[in-house]
Amino acid sequence: MTVSHEAVADGALRAAEDAFPIYGSAEPEARARLLEAIAEALLALGDDLLAIADGETGLGLPRLTGERMRTVNQLRLFAKVAREGSWVDARIDTALPTRVPPRTDLRRLLIPIGPVVVFAASNFPLAFSVAGGDTASALAAGNPVVLRGHPAHPETSARVAGAVATALKTCGLPAGVFTYVGGPGHAVGLALVRHALARAVAFTGSLAGGRALFDAAAARPEPIPVYAEMGSTNPVFILPAALAERGAALGTALADSATLGTGQFCTKPGLVFAVDGPGFPELAEALGARIATKAPARMLYPDLATRFRAGAAALATTEGVALLATGPEAAPASGVVPNVARSVAWQVDAATFSETPALREELFGPSTILVRVADVEGLRRAAAALDGQLTATVHATPAELDKARPLLAALARRVGRLVFGGVPTGVEVSSAMNHGGPYPASTDARTTSVGTAALLRFARPLCFQDADASVLPPELLDRNVRGVWRLVDDRFTRDDVPS
Amino acid sequence: MTVSHEAVADGALRAAEDAFPIYGSAEPEARARLLEAIAEALLALGDDLLAIADGETGLGLPRLTGERMRTVNQLRLFAKVAREGSWVDARIDTALPTRVPPRTDLRRLLIPIGPVVVFAASNFPLAFSVAGGDTASALAAGNPVVLRGHPAHPETSARVAGAVATALKTCGLPAGVFTYVGGPGHAVGLALVRHALARAVAFTGSLAGGRALFDAAAARPEPIPVYAEMGSTNPVFILPAALAERGAALGTALADSATLGTGQFCTKPGLVFAVDGPGFPELAEALGARIATKAPARMLYPDLATRFRAGAAALATTEGVALLATGPEAAPASGVVPNVARSVAWQVDAATFSETPALREELFGPSTILVRVADVEGLRRAAAALDGQLTATVHATPAELDKARPLLAALARRVGRLVFGGVPTGVEVSSAMNHGGPYPASTDARTTSVGTAALLRFARPLCFQDADASVLPPELLDRNVRGVWRLVDDRFTRDDVPS
Numbered sequence: 002m003t004v005s006h007e008a009v010a011d012g013a014l015r016a017a018e019d020a021f022p023i024y025g026s027a028e029p030e031a032r033a034r035l036l037e038a039i040a041e042a043l044l045a046l047g048d049d050l051l052a053i054a055d056g057e058t059g060l061g062l063p064r065l066t067g068e069r070m071r072t073v074n075q076l077r078l079f080a081k082v083a084r085e086g087s088w089v090d091a092r093i094d095t096a097l098p099t100r101v102p103p104r105t106d107l108r109r110l111l112i113p114i115g116p117v118v119v120f121a122a123s124n125f126p127l128a129f130s131v132a133g134g135d136t137a138s139a140l141a142a143g144n145p146v147v148l149r150g151h152p153a154h155p156e157t158s159a160r161v162a163g164a165v166a167t168a169l170k171t172c173g174l175p176a177g178v179f180t181y182v183g184g185p186g187h188a189v190g191l192a193l194v195r196h197a198l199a200r201a202v203a204f205t206g207s208l209a210g211g212r213a214l215f216d217a218a219a220a221r222p223e224p225i226p227v228y229a230e231m232g233s234t235n236p237v238f239i240l241p242a243a244l245a246e247r248g249a250a251l252g253t254a255l256a257d258s259a260t261l262g263t264g265q266f267c268t269k270p271g272l273v274f275a276v277d278g279p280g281f282p283e284l285a286e287a288l289g290a291r292i293a294t295k296a297p298a299r300m301l302y303p304d305l306a307t308r309f310r311a312g313a314a315a316l317a318t319t320e321g322v323a324l325l326a327t328g329p330e331a332a333p334a335s336g337v338v339p340n341v342a343r344s345v346a347w348q349v350d351a352a353t354f355s356e357t358p359a360l361r362e363e364l365f366g367p368s369t370i371l372v373r374v375a376d377v378e379g380l381r382r383a384a385a386a387l388d389g390q391l392t393a394t395v396h397a398t399p400a401e402l403d404k405a406r407p408l409l410a411a412l413a414r415r416v417g418r419l420v421f422g423g424v425p426t427g428v429e430v431s432s433a434m435n436h437g438g439p440y441p442a443s444t445d446a447r448t449t450s451v452g453t454a455a456l457l458r459f460a461r462p463l464c465f466q467d468a469d470a471s472v473l474p475p476e477l478l479d480r481n482v483r484g485v486w487r488l489v490d491d492r493f494t495r496d497d498v499p500s
Numbered sequence: 501m502t503v504s505h506e507a508v509a510d511g512a513l514r515a516a517e518d519a520f521p522i523y524g525s526a527e528p529e530a531r532a533r534l535l536e537a538i539a540e541a542l543l544a545l546g547d548d549l550l551a552i553a554d555g556e557t558g559l560g561l562p563r564l565t566g567e568r569m570r571t572v573n574q575l576r577l578f579a580k581v582a583r584e585g586s587w588v589d590a591r592i593d594t595a596l597p598t599r600v601p602p603r604t605d606l607r608r609l610l611i612p613i614g615p616v617v618v619f620a621a622s623n624f625p626l627a628f629s630v631a632g633g634d635t636a637s638a639l640a641a642g643n644p645v646v647l648r649g650h651p652a653h654p655e656t657s658a659r660v661a662g663a664v665a666t667a668l669k670t671c672g673l674p675a676g677v678f679t680y681v682g683g684p685g686h687a688v689g690l691a692l693v694r695h696a697l698a699r700a701v702a703f704t705g706s707l708a709g710g711r712a713l714f715d716a717a718a719a720r721p722e723p724i725p726v727y728a729e730m731g732s733t734n735p736v737f738i739l740p741a742a743l744a745e746r747g748a749a750l751g752t753a754l755a756d757s758a759t760l761g762t763g764q765f766c767t768k769p770g771l772v773f774a775v776d777g778p779g780f781p782e783l784a785e786a787l788g789a790r791i792a793t794k795a796p797a798r799m800l801y802p803d804l805a806t807r808f809r810a811g812a813a814a815l816a817t818t819e820g821v822a823l824l825a826t827g828p829e830a831a832p833a834s835g836v837v838p839n840v841a842r843s844v845a846w847q848v849d850a851a852t853f854s855e856t857p858a859l860r861e862e863l864f865g866p867s868t869i870l871v872r873v874a875d876v877e878g879l880r881r882a883a884a885a886l887d888g889q890l891t892a893t894v895h896a897t898p899a900e901l902d903k904a905r906p907l908l909a910a911l912a913r914r915v916g917r918l919v920f921g922g923v924p925t926g927v928e929v930s931s932a933m934n935h936g937g938p939y940p941a942s943t944d945a946r947t948t949s950v951g952t953a954a955l956l957r958f959a960r961p962l963c964f965q966d967a968d969a970s971v972l973p974p975e976l977l978d979r980n981v982r983g984v985w986r987l988v989d990d991r992f993t994r995d996d997v998p999s
Contacts (some may be wrong), residue, residue: 421966
């Protein structure tokens, strides 16, 4: 029997909707325990999971071991945030009966929204897949999740989905709190986004994919938010003194960052702008030399490698684009040649860059472009011409930071995270992280998809006016029974409301 | 010379963009002073302004005097919020160099986004028009505003726009921080929304108007958020014991609330659900009797009155809808007859209500519908069938609140504010207020258009990684120079970061 995509979507979202009254009103402790139980169940899958994931993605066991720990830590961090509880942003304005006109008692907090559709990413088969950051943040805020698995790692996904199901059972929560939707193709994902019961969508992937979901959600009779993180070129800007001081070291570090995980990070530095002058030759040489040492490596799935090779071929024939270096070719005997990508670095001058819009597009894979500009103002001009970005990185000595202010101002308009003196790869999961940015880096620059603030995507305010204590959520009672931070009569406090 | 709508939009948004580097990086104190200067300049227009507004809107001097004070207080409140500064939600994760892997220093805050397009509402010619809540909140967050005036009160708008211009001059800020766009028609508004430099849109008005702007913004090459507050029916639910206790008083109070300001509030109670039984006849009678006393009153502009009369005529011929009462007809001698509306109340049973989708639509003007349901479960069923709402109101005795839990759970999914024991009209401007709600009440249920949280609509996070103190915003320095509340290593504090 064939079940239609619409029927699959309907089953998943009805199960989520049915589970919402229970899960959405569960104690923070119950949500925290679920997240911790998922972490435990994930670990209990053992290293088999890593072997399966490696077989499906080619990311290698060291990386996947680290990613598993990151996934587990992320689940535990969101458990901590749910348990602590201040994220609900409780605000209490007490009644002012003698004011003219009188003020009524107003109390508001953030509440969960209902079923969230999460699309797994291909490039983090654990940390941004079935039990990844989007799932953890949606669950932490009290929402059931319908998870659209990425077809590139089906067995890994099925195993982790099994772990989540086990955790729900352990916690005595309805199975509908989490539904895994596998299989190939785009149709079922669109059916999920279009389903009337879906309340929000989270996605990590390509611009084309994210925009398609955004458009489908905006065209609904009742539009819903889409949080699509769609990658970027993560430009790097190197000022003259920093370049003179450590051009060679920067070339090496940037080559490593651009090829880390076969260049399959949303934060891969795909553009490096440096001022011609002392240190520039050393930068270019070290970047090229390091790229030349990178062994050919497997990409996540054949389509990605095909697209990467096509992109590289297009660059190779673009006027003004010079090949700086490539890594060695894959041995023809290798069984995985169809997936394999050669690392590559390119060089262009500022004029070519500004006249060639294609150079501003992300090329997913182990490639980076070095752009030679004339001066610091050239860096600013290049920054001002860029689209929205997840990150930008600036290398400057403390003494020349002052000169960089116009550049920094231009970047602040365009990016979600400004990195100083490092590389953009490596995204900490913490309270101050922001992983998002103006379009096309994401469809919603107000939000982050990494870090504790990610759960704010899946909540909305509800205000109670003159409500009896018997119907108020615990966070809004006079007595601060949950010990959360609250804004009481415009003062942040953990105190009770004075009676 | 005729200037095209596109040229008008382009001029306004370029001026805003040019002013943004200055205003967006201005000290909180400078933004606060601007808001206070606007309040002063508004008051300095004197009572002439009220006379003009009354002539254009017919709202009457008492209401407009109160609305002016509300507008002034709102500007001063946002000045206070800007000056206090904690709204930037500063978060600092200090470096953990010895952790494996090391954690870099991460600091994030909310920053302004750039030019905001604000559409004035017709029904608050001061408080939600030129210098109203959307303008105040966008300016408080550091954004230039392009204000699309409502054609129904052009002279009021021009005067207030003049006051804002005066305030900008007084404060030594660029004129481009605020640009007023007058004139009739929809085309210039759409041109503003479609302009590449627009970063967000705020709107208060009809569902058709809000959705058109939302669709235009979503279809842009680079989509931008639209915060459209589009009104609702603001259903009222009366439980049996409350009804038996005060049926007549509720009828009178609801008639007053439904006809306040000629029924031209977003929070007008347009639907009243009550359980048949003791108190119901008294409710119906008092509601009808009070409606019958309401003098015919002018609506804001002729189109509104025409639409209201057409809506009332449609209800009058809808099967199962009984006329409960109308107010007196306007004297034919009155010069403003084309704008005049008669108050009206209707009654239907639950079956008719559930079978007649048109009854769930907002009818803007002095009309309300009493729905007789069989029991408390009937209230819940009616609630569960409703679209998103700004508010819902519940009347219940403390003893019967427990019985109301399923009803309250259904309403919590659908509304932005739950009112107990009162009427939905009257929207406090404070920290805990929420004026928004699931679609079609608004296009973005995550946000409020009234109250201090409104400024969060016009900000987004920016994260600094390993930044030198010389380039950090003051709110992110180790020393808490602005004295704001910050989350430092996951602890809320106003302390400095320990060195």
